[in-house]
Amino acid sequence: MxxxxxxxxxxxxxxxxxxxxxxxxxxxxxxxxxxxxxxxxxxxxxxxxxxxxxxxxxxxxxxxxxxxxxxxxxxxxxxxxxxxxxxxxxxxxxxxxxxxxxxxxxxxxxxxxxxxxxxxxxxxxxxxxxxxxxxxxxxxxxxxxxxxxxxxxxxxxxxxxxxxxxxxxKNGGQFYTPECIVKTIVSCLEPTKGRVYDPACGSGGMFVQSEKFIQAHSGKVGDISVFGQESNGTTWKLCKMNLAIRGIEVDLGEEPADTFTKDQHRSKKMDYIMANPPFNVKDYWAESLDGDVRWKYGTPPEGNANYAWLQHMIHHLAPNGTAGIVLANGSLSSNTSGEGDIRKAMLEDDIVDCIVALPDKLFLTTGIPACLWFLNRNKNNPKHRQREKEVLFIDARKMGTLVERSLRVLTEEEIQKIADTYHQWRGSYNGDGEYKDTLGFCKNATLEEIKNNDYVLTPGRYVGIEEEEDDGIPFEEKMKTLTAELAEQFKQSRELEEEIKKNLKALGFEM
Missing domain, CATH: 1.20.1260.30 (N6 adenine-specific DNA methyltransferase, N-terminal domain)
Structure with missing residues (x-):
């Protein structure tokens, strides 16, 4: 045509x-x-x-x-x-x-x-x-x-x-994840064959980008099986339509349903899990979740679902499965209601692969700072470099381009930089270059280093501060210039203070 x-x-x-x-x-x-x-x-x-x-x-x-x-x-x-x-x-x-x-x-x-x-x-x-x-x-x-x-x-x-x-x-976030975030997760996980799962699938953006990735790399869309779940009835329909027009076959379960209380893929193990679950959900808990088999690392707090989502996805990972999850930054450091103990247990079990701190203003629907968790069921997979008891930290907070006053997007080059860094670290990168720590951007941290930071996973603690480029001006000369500028500003401040006093006195006020 x-x-x-x-x-x-x-x-x-x-x-x-x-x-x-x-x-x-x-x-x-x-x-x-x-x-x-x-x-x-x-x-x-x-x-x-x-x-x-x-x-x-x-x-x-x-x-x-x-x-x-x-x-x-x-x-x-x-x-x-x-x-x-x-x-x-x-x-x-x-x-x-x-x-x-x-x-x-x-x-x-x-x-x-x-x-x-x-x-x-x-x-x-x-x-x-x-x-x-x-x-x-x-x-x-x-x-x-x-x-x-x-x-x-x-x-x-x-x-x-x-x-x-x-x-x-805010309500729009229940069915839409910014495309650049989806692309980042897909580029890091590279789903090409096996089961792909999103337990909070919204309108199906993760699945659509997975299909595009496969097509861009000359793969066969039929080599993946797609599974999802969505609790909102209208969003569930939207996902069905979105995938139907693209010819993507998907198992969304028999009906819209809560992922925690009615897991419609209970017995399935997934090769790739990609999700952007709602942040910091407070009212997800039900009595039936007490003692649930999914809480391998500890019972998540009833007032915040972040660690319930993480453990749900870990439970569904196949022996060599990997996952990419968008969560609020609070998940990296919170110690509320046992969350710190769960995070510690996950790290001790070596399930955490990589943490990416995202820039602000990526979301249309929330101002909450966000991050990416990458999980790996088998970090000793012979196909990759052995990264036992190590975690990659990437600080991408300086990335992104403002396209509107309150909206930022990651460029294709920035997405590729994050993905390349992750693949170099894992040893699965086919291009040029070996992984190296980069001050201010990425750091390979050992479990001992993380332990010394009380199991907090905020990338800024590990990557350090990027050194400013040397402008060739000697330090003594810089200080001389700065001191002179400061003295001039102090002089102007005193003159302004005297002028204000003078004006107040003219009005009959004394200081």
Missing amino acids: AKAPVKENFKDTLWKACDKLRNNMDPAEYKYVVLGLVFLKYISDSFEERYNFLVEEGEGYEEERDEYTAENIFWVPKEARWSEIVKVAKTPEIGIKIDEAMYAIEKENHSLKDVLYKVYSNPLLDKGKLGELIDIIGGINLQSKDEKGQDILGQVYEFFLGKFANSEG
């Missing part, structure tokens, strides 16, 4: 148009309207492309369901196809028509049962503006590639997820 011309700002144009059409629905509701239509348009485009191919073949198979399912294309009944939706886009019945289309698609595709949003007949949704939105989305060829060869569908979906997360503020 020929590439359709794509303007560089088409996503922003689409967002602005959709924002105007939003009317009086808040982003939490409106995102389902937009993303649902994008989903419907995409699967209809895929269907009609295959349909036209079969018509050209002239064998009369264009209405044979198996001709589509064999190619991993969703079967779209006639009344649900985009061409049929467009016919009634300008009528008051358009909302009912779309809801009926969603029901029809679910009925014909078991994997989408109870997944699609049927919200289009909502009285709050202006039907005239809904018709305009259909025109806008209808003008985008979601099957095409842009001039860089990237899929338009993926760009639209990821762009909207990020925009809606921003619009919703």
Whole structure:
């Protein structure tokens, strides 16, 4: 298929148009309207492309369901196809028509049962503006590639997820993890074969980036099996849709459910675990969790789930499994309610591989400082350098570029630097260079060093402070200049003080 011309700002144009059409629905509701239509348009485009191919073949198979399912294309009944939706886009019945289309698609595709949003007949949704939105989305060829060869569908979906997360503020974080953080975890773990798991999967960003990594390295997406769990019902549906349009098969369990109290992958061991669980959750505990087999290193405090998440993931790691987890910085040093003892036990058992301190303002939804924990079930794996009783610390707090006043992103080069450092340290790096400690950035610390720091894992304690570049000016000369400047500032301060006193006296006040 020929590439359709794509303007560089088409996503922003689409967002602005959709924002105007939003009317009086808040982003939490409106995102389902937009993303649902994008989903419907995409699967209809895929269907009609295959349909036209079969018509050209002239064998009369264009209405044979198996001709589509064999190619991993969703079967779209006639009344649900985009061409049929467009016919009634300008009528008051358009909302009912779309809801009926969603029901029809679910009925014909078991994997989408109870997944699609049927919200289009909502009285709050202006039907005239809904018709305009259909025109806008209808003008985008979601099957095409842009001039860089990237899929338009993926760009639209990821762009909207990020925009809606921003619009919703704190609540948006439940379904969206910043792309640069996901890329960092994926680049460090390099999931290529085996089971990939996210116990707090949101809209499925970890899985999408894993697929992109595999494709970029000429691997086969079918070599990984994807497992996830999500407790929020609407986010669970969003994940299903996000992965369905990309052809990623995923086991999200039978239903949305709490990972701690209803672990839907209880018996499975995973090769790669990647997660951004909610930070510092206070109300996760239930009586059924008392004495749980997952608490290998100690019972986590009932008022904070950080160490419950860590131990849940360790429990699910395969013998050679690795994990990358985003957590609040407090997890690195807290001693509250036995957390310090759990961290000590984890370190003594040699499960902690690497800690990365992240820069601030990476998250749209929280200002809490964050870090990455990398865990390794087998640090004596013969495929890697032996790092028994050692932990790599990376301080990336000076990295990142501000793209908005309150939002920072890691560049591709910075992500690669973190990943390369980790792989060099592990001995799994195929490029040039050997691992070396870098003052102010990375440090290989022994368990004895960590013990001397009371098992605190804050990278700044270990990497040291980067030396400033020598400007060639002798110290004595610098001090002479600084002293003169300070004397001048003191003089100006005294003059200002006398001027203030003078003005106060003129007003009848004495000091």
